[in-house]
Amino acid sequence: MAADGRLGAAAARSLGRLAQGYAFSAVAGVPLGVLLARSALLRGALRPVVLGLQALPSICWLPLAILWFGLSETAILFVVVMGSVLAIAIATEDAIAGVDPLILRAAGTLGIRGARFHAGVLLPAALPGILTGLKLGWSFAWRALMAGELLFVAGGLGQLLQNGRELLDAAQVMGVMAAIVAIGVAVDRVLFRILELRVRRRWGLLEEPA
Amino acid sequence: MWRQVGGRFALLTRAVRRARRRAGIGLLTPRVKRAGPPKIDVSRVGHRFGNQVVALRDVNIEVHAGEFVCLVGPSGCGKTTLLYALAGHLEPSGGRITIDGLRVKGPGPDRLLVFQEPALFPWLTVRQNLVFALRARGLSRADADARAREYVGRVHLDGFEETLPHQLSGGMRMRVQLARALALDPAVLLMDEPFAALDAQTRSHMHQLLQQVWLRDRKTVVFVTHDVREALVLGDRVIVMAARPGRVLQDLDVRLERPRDPDDDALVEMSRRIRDELRRAEAAGAAEGRDARIAADGAAPLGPAPHLGAPL
Numbered sequence: 001m002a003a004d005g006r007l008g009a010a011a012a013r014s015l016g017r018l019a020q021g022y023a024f025s026a027v028a029g030v031p032l033g034v035l036l037a038r039s040a041l042l043r044g045a046l047r048p049v050v051l052g053l054q055a056l057p058s059i060c061w062l063p064l065a066i067l068w069f070g071l072s073e074t075a076i077l078f079v080v081v082m083g084s085v086l087a088i089a090i091a092t093e094d095a096i097a098g099v100d101p102l103i104l105r106a107a108g109t110l111g112i113r114g115a116r117f118h119a120g121v122l123l124p125a126a127l128p129g130i131l132t133g134l135k136l137g138w139s140f141a142w143r144a145l146m147a148g149e150l151l152f153v154a155g156g157l158g159q160l161l162q163n164g165r166e167l168l169d170a171a172q173v174m175g176v177m178a179a180i181v182a183i184g185v186a187v188d189r190v191l192f193r194i195l196e197l198r199v200r201r202r203w204g205l206l207e208e209p210a
Numbered sequence: 211m212w213r214q215v216g217g218r219f220a221l222l223t224r225a226v227r228r229a230r231r232r233a234g235i236g237l238l239t240p241r242v243k244r245a246g247p248p249k250i251d252v253s254r255v256g257h258r259f260g261n262q263v264v265a266l267r268d269v270n271i272e273v274h275a276g277e278f279v280c281l282v283g284p285s286g287c288g289k290t291t292l293l294y295a296l297a298g299h300l301e302p303s304g305g306r307i308t309i310d311g312l313r314v315k316g317p318g319p320d321r322l323l324v325f326q327e328p329a330l331f332p333w334l335t336v337r338q339n340l341v342f343a344l345r346a347r348g349l350s351r352a353d354a355d356a357r358a359r360e361y362v363g364r365v366h367l368d369g370f371e372e373t374l375p376h377q378l379s380g381g382m383r384m385r386v387q388l389a390r391a392l393a394l395d396p397a398v399l400l401m402d403e404p405f406a407a408l409d410a411q412t413r414s415h416m417h418q419l420l421q422q423v424w425l426r427d428r429k430t431v432v433f434v435t436h437d438v439r440e441a442l443v444l445g446d447r448v449i450v451m452a453a454r455p456g457r458v459l460q461d462l463d464v465r466l467e468r469p470r471d472p473d474d475d476a477l478v479e480m481s482r483r484i485r486d487e488l489r490r491a492e493a494a495g496a497a498e499g500r501d502a503r504i505a506a507d508g509a510a511p512l513g514p515a516p517h518l519g520a521p522l
Contacts, residue, residue: 103329204332
């Protein structure tokens with residue numbers, strides 16, 4: 001399976017989808033979280049909805065996605081986005097609500113406002129927390145994608161797994177499972193770990209190694 | 211003969227002056243009203259927290275341009291509340307505060323608050339902290355950079371431009387905050403116990419530095435502290451406040467030449483007199499407060515009045 005390139009092709013296909021869906025989630029989720037944290041009106045109106053939808057397993061979006069978008073790439077992406085965008089938004093909101101009020105007061109007395117305040121003070125101050133949210137969102141997106149691919153034949157690792165079941169090939173099933181775990185761990189441990197360490201070191205949240 | 215008498219007389223006056231100085235007489239006098247419109251005018255300002263605790267009652271203070279005024283008093287006397295009202299971070303529930311005749315409404319670029327904690331942006335280096343604040347004031351990148359370097363040098367932190375705040379000591383961070391405030395060149399500098407968290411030695415270094423910088427720029431400074439000695443070392447004027455309700459007890463001119471030594475006999479004596487005054491006011495206020503509370507609910511008070519922290 002690995003030798004004939006099916007595993008590589010399937011992994012590439014899954015990761016491609018994940019990249020699209022996740023990028024969209026991050027780009028939409030962080031501003032949504034900022035809005036939730038900064039506007040009492042939006043928070044009142046949207047927060048219960050966001051929290052409620054967060055309780056819905058992402059795969060439950062699949063039937064609706066198929067109704068709306070048909071059996072298409074968009075349907076899968078929709079599931080991935082719905083699975084991760086809310087987690088990112090909630091984590092961003094929490095991170096911004098937890099910013100040291102002293103930093104906000106300092107920005108106020110220094111006369112830093114508007115876009116400069118949001119991009120230069122608020123987001124950097126909340127970045128360690130936002131990064132945690134992005135990490136969480138990533139693992140949600142990965143799970144949603146696998147569930148989607150299992151139920152909805154569209155290539156990728158999920159379908160390869162399903163194939164293994166249909167061919168009664170336990171070795172293939174286990175092989176694909178191992179590949180899914182390996183990719184998940186690699187991104188989590190390598191990419192996010194490095195990013196987080198760098199941010200925490202710069203922000204002074206880590207003990208410097210002696 | 212007359213010359214001899216004159217010489218004796220001069221000797222005598224000098225001795226009297228020295229003795230008076232040692233006893234701190236004539237060096238700390240009630241404030242003489244100055245001519246001209248004040249820079250900051252606090253007029254009949256009162257403030258209540260939650261309609262309960264009277265943080266300030268009928269406070270009237272005039273500060274002229276270039277004056278270094280210290281507000282000193284025990285915790286709960288409303289000195290920090292008054293400072294935040296000046297900064298525009300808090301609206302007093304009564305009275306008016308004007309700066310150059312304009313009513314204070316919210317924070318403005320003419321006033322800058324220096325906090326007790328260093329309040330730096332932890333993800334920016336020392337230089338970037340200054341540059342970021344300067345760029346927000348509309349300076350070009352090159353101008354902001356040059357100015358940042360100049361002021362980092364002015365607080366003797368050359369060589370630390372590219373250091374992150376968490377790699378600096380508490381005193382150094384405080385100097386960065388001071389440099390950032392000075393670089394922005396506000397008309398009024400409002401300082402909220404900026405050196406309270408520092409150790410004694412660092413604090414006395416900061417006093418020297420601040421005096422040196424102030425002698426050079428002559429900014430209008432309102433400096434809040436609970437340390438009477440610190441107020442006397444730094445201020446042209448010391449406004450003594452008392453708690454419950456927060457009010458001005460005395461407004462004094464400090465006639466000591468700079469730079470001042472905190473261990474100077476006259477200064478120590480003056481500080482002792484102010485502390486005595488504060489203790490008397492506190493005792494009187496406590497007795498009064500007890501009567502008032504008994505009258506209010508007809509029962510003996512339960513413990514001390516609830517303590518309210520700094521506003522915001």
